[in-house]
Amino acid sequence: MRDDRFCNSNCPFTRAIGTIGNKWKPIIINVIGTRSIRFGQIDAIVPHISRKVLTEQLKELEEDGLLERLAYKEIPPRVEYKLSEKGLAFLPILESIKEWNLKYEVALIPKETDYSYAG
Amino acid sequence: MRDDRFCNSNCPFTRAIGTIGNKWKPIIINVIGTRSIRFGQIDAIVPHISRKVLTEQLKELEEDGLLERLAYKEIPPRVEYKLSEKGLAFLPILESIKEWNLKYEVALIPKETDYSYAG
DNA sequence: TATTCTGGTTACTATTGGGTAACTACAAAT
């Protein structure tokens, strides 16, 4: 899932891309944002992601220090995820990607006017 | 290569990630930077990329309006790539990713002090 | 005449990613 050749590169930029350069991670980070959120909520909000993949991505994000995982020893289990300082520091970058896209994306006729979740 | 579910999302952020959210594209955009560069040069500079994949990525970047391809009708052929306005506008985002990584990456002992290519 | 040069393309194969469904623990509610 993470490409070792990227993560072990001696170019720090390449390593950064190795960490966050896939399609799910920016989406997940963006969904979490500044709040604390449970596994099931992320799963419900992010379209098309399977629990298996979500688990994997969350685990990697935690390993890479982008988010913190807080498991309450209850039954049924409850787990909350929130961004670490490093993860929070990444949010402005996602904002600038949004602005960039807004400015330069070729206009297309949207099927619905529903711009939900990532507003 | 591009995920249709992402590119056809009605969330503009998701679409943006569908466009540039993979490991090769940020690297390629970063390597091109503000210069005009030939196919062979990119291939030589970017580590581990195969010509096949490079071709595919460049084609998609062109389709998405991030770069311009200028083919000289010579023999042997010469093709130059350079970023479009949209592509150039993405460079500052890559810079902020570099800064973010520099600030937050967990320190690791580099095998070599060679930080070539993406400095 | 053979080789080199460039920017690819193609066919074939290996690797990986990702989807699905079943399963877990255990308590509370029905």
Added chain:
DNA sequence: ATTTGTAGTTACCCAATAGTAACCAGAATA
């Protein structure tokens, strides 16, 4: 006694991605 709820994990399988090597044009060079 059975269902519900949560946050996963596991096994199995298929589709997508990426790597490799061979091949192309056609002029210039040796």
